[in-house]
Amino acid sequence: MTTFNSLGISNPILKSLEKMGFEEATPIQEQTIPLGLQGKDVIGQAQTGTGKTAAFGIPMIEKIDKDLKKIQGLVVAPTRELAIQVSEELHRLGQFKGVRTLPVYGGQHMDRQIRALKDGPHIVVATPGRLLDHIRRRTIQIGNVHTAVLDEADEMLNMGFIDDIRDILKAIPQQRQTLLFSATMPKEIREIGTKLMKDPEEVKVKTKEMTVSNIDQYFVEVHEKQKFDTLTNLLDIHGPELAIIFGRTKKRVDEISEGLQARGFSAEGIHGDLTQGKRMSVLNKFKGGRIEILVATDVAARGLDISGVTHVYNFDVPQDPESYVHRIGRTGRAGKGGEAVSFITPREIPHLHLIEKVTKGKVKRLPVPSTDEALRGQQEVTVEKLVETIEKNDLKSYRETANELLSKYDSVTIVSAALKMMTKERQNTPVRLTSIAPVSVKQAYKEKGKKKPYRGNDKRNFSRNNNKPSRNRKFQNKRGSFNKNRGNQS
Numbered sequence: 001m002t003t004f005n006s007l008g009i010s011n012p013i014l015k016s017l018e019k020m021g022f023e024e025a026t027p028i029q030e031q032t033i034p035l036g037l038q039g040k041d042v043i044g045q046a047q048t049g050t051g052k053t054a055a056f057g058i059p060m061i062e063k064i065d066k067d068l069k070k071i072q073g074l075v076v077a078p079t080r081e082l083a084i085q086v087s088e089e090l091h092r093l094g095q096f097k098g099v100r101t102l103p104v105y106g107g108q109h110m111d112r113q114i115r116a117l118k119d120g121p122h123i124v125v126a127t128p129g130r131l132l133d134h135i136r137r138r139t140i141q142i143g144n145v146h147t148a149v150l151d152e153a154d155e156m157l158n159m160g161f162i163d164d165i166r167d168i169l170k171a172i173p174q175q176r177q178t179l180l181f182s183a184t185m186p187k188e189i190r191e192i193g194t195k196l197m198k199d200p201e202e203v204k205v206k207t208k209e210m211t212v213s214n215i216d217q218y219f220v221e222v223h224e225k226q227k228f229d230t231l232t233n234l235l236d237i238h239g240p241e242l243a244i245i246f247g248r249t250k251k252r253v254d255e256i257s258e259g260l261q262a263r264g265f266s267a268e269g270i271h272g273d274l275t276q277g278k279r280m281s282v283l284n285k286f287k288g289g290r291i292e293i294l295v296a297t298d299v300a301a302r303g304l305d306i307s308g309v310t311h312v313y314n315f316d317v318p319q320d321p322e323s324y325v326h327r328i329g330r331t332g333r334a335g336k337g338g339e340a341v342s343f344i345t346p347r348e349i350p351h352l353h354l355i356e357k358v359t360k361g362k363v364k365r366l367p368v369p370s371t372d373e374a375l376r377g378q379q380e381v382t383v384e385k386l387v388e389t390i391e392k393n394d395l396k397s398y399r400e401t402a403n404e405l406l407s408k409y410d411s412v413t414i415v416s417a418a419l420k421m422m423t424k425e426r427q428n429t430p431v432r433l434t435s436i437a438p439v440s441v442k443q444a445y446k447e448k449g450k451k452k453p454y455r456g457n458d459k460r461n462f463s464r465n466n467n468k469p470s471r472n473r474k475f476q477n478k479r480g481s482f483n484k485n486r487g488n489q490s
């Protein structure tokens with residue numbers, strides 16, 4: 001066990017870590033924080049949910065001169081929601097040092113952003129497009145930046161972002177420290193990265209599989225047309241606390257979330273065509289448990305850390321193995337358990353094998369669930385509620401009526417009727433989605449310009465004195481019922 005104390009971290013930050021409930025460093029933190037503190041350039045690779053944010057955040061915050069009201073640390077992240085989240089985590093880490101952080105992203109009012117930038121934040125966490133806008137308009141001063149981080153580095157160095165990143169790094173002083181972090185780092189991309197760095201140390205937390213072992217991975221083989229009914233059946237069987245469903249396109253996300261709503265699920269979609277206000281409100285509702293299902297494109301695949309996500313469904317198989325790793329990594333974070341189910345059409349089976357090969361993991365077959373199983377799943381949720389009510393034991397005022405009923409009907413009939421009333425039976429509203437073509441192995445690799453699969457990373461142990469009780473307990477119940485229903489999977 002490595003304590004943060006032994007890593008040479010200063011008191012104000014130790015105090016923040018204590019308040020955040022971090023008791024010991026994760027392997028990536030243990031291995032990269034000392035290098036970061038020495039001022040070295042670092043490429044850090046470790047599985048999803050293993051604390052990479054603090055791994056780059058702590059050394060960055062240590063080097064901030066609080067009295068200098070200039071931007072000294074710059075983090076670039078691929079999505080707006082991630083920029084906000086990272087900025088918040090850095091804020092928490094730096095709270096007792098008085099470090100000020102600011103997220104800067106597209107879709108926000110330029111004027112307000114410019115005012116906030118003038119206010120002298122020490123750290124800015126930005127999406128590349130908006131950051132470049134500010135650099136070109138000279139509305140951001142980054143001449144004092146000594147630490148630059150590319151979070152989700154492989155994504156940031158991918159075709160879509162690479163030119164922006166080069167332009168951003170050119171605007172930062174040469175003598176900077178550069179840190180690259182991600183759960184995945186294909187070799188070709190790592191090579192591009194090292195060209196932007198000075199003699200970087202490469203830290204890869206090694207494990208057998210690229211995905212964390214606490215995520216149970218499954219697939220169901222379904223035809224395109226069966227996918228939606230299979231999804232709603234699975235949701236009823238699993239009864240997730242919070243679930244994320246990934247669809248391939250924006251249109252697909254809209255169709256799935258509308259279909260789920262039509263069948264009485266509490267679901268909303270998130271994708272890049274929505275206004276920033278809508279994106280934020282959907283995500284906040286999901287985080288607060290006011291909606292249980294988030295339907296998303298890959299905009300939500302990377303970095304998002306939402307506690308209580310017990311299930312991830314790949315309604316459409318991801319185009320490449322990296323995307324698979326990040327998507328399913330939205331569950332099973334910080335040592336918690338999680339389940340991931342991918343929908344695979346018969347023609348996509350070779351693609352699934354490729355994912356297994358690259359991630360070095362085993363994705364187990366789940367039988368296609370039946371409507372009967374779904375109904376049983378719904379009933380289990382009802383039974384849980386009933387048992388909770390029994391345990392609360394405030395039934396006195398109902399006893400007389402209960403006894404009267406019992407004199408007329410037998411107890412099983414009465415309980416069955418109560419269960420039926422309480423069970424939210426699904427409307428069988430027919431839902432038709434626009435069909436999409438299956439993914440082929442060739443297509444996936446052609447699109448990404450990749451040659452060979454590569455190796456991946458870590459295992460870690462976590463402990464956190466996190467006193468959020470309810471979600472975990474409920475999750476364990478659900479896991480129990482899931483296992484029971486899993487039956488004859490191969």
Ligand SMILES: Nc1ncnc2c1ncn2[C@@H]1O[C@H](COP(=O)(O)OP(=O)(O)OP(=O)(O)O)[C@@H](O)[C@H]1O
Pocket residue numbers: 021022023024025026029046047048049050051052053054182183302303304305329333334462463464
């Ligand atoms: N040492 C620690 N002890 C306990 N919890 C931690 C520790 N470090 C980080 N965490 C928590 O673990 C969760 C995951 O951390 P983080 O988001 O940094 O993971 P990540 O490695 O960046 O994942 P991803 O690859 O998905 O971006 C967060 O809720 C974070 O606050």
Ligand SMILES: [Mg+2]
Pocket residue numbers: 052053151303
């Ligand atoms: Mg991260």
